[in-house]
Amino acid sequence: MEGTELPSLEQAREEATEDARALMSDAILLGQDISSRRLEICNEAGDALLI
Template identity: 65%
Template structure:
């Protein structure tokens, strides 16, 4: 099963060093959307706007496979 890494990109980048084993890139996108929504929820409760952030999905070699902007995570269905 492939391992995907989810880096949080904003004013700084938080690098995912563990990654997650998931069935497919589509499953990784769904995971990124869930993560973005959870982060946004916590930020909103704290009075912070994090809508400019995004999640980068990378493979084990570090190749960028997809990006999920936080603004897209609000309207995407999973």
């Protein structure tokens, strides 16, 4: 699992959206199926805040 600390949930959501777009773009170019992957935004304790 990877992570980046950000100061707000809104900033985390924006970064996750950008990351998801990049992952989808790369997958399309490489002919990969990433439909089973997901991004989660978690707090420091590991609790999912957004999926």
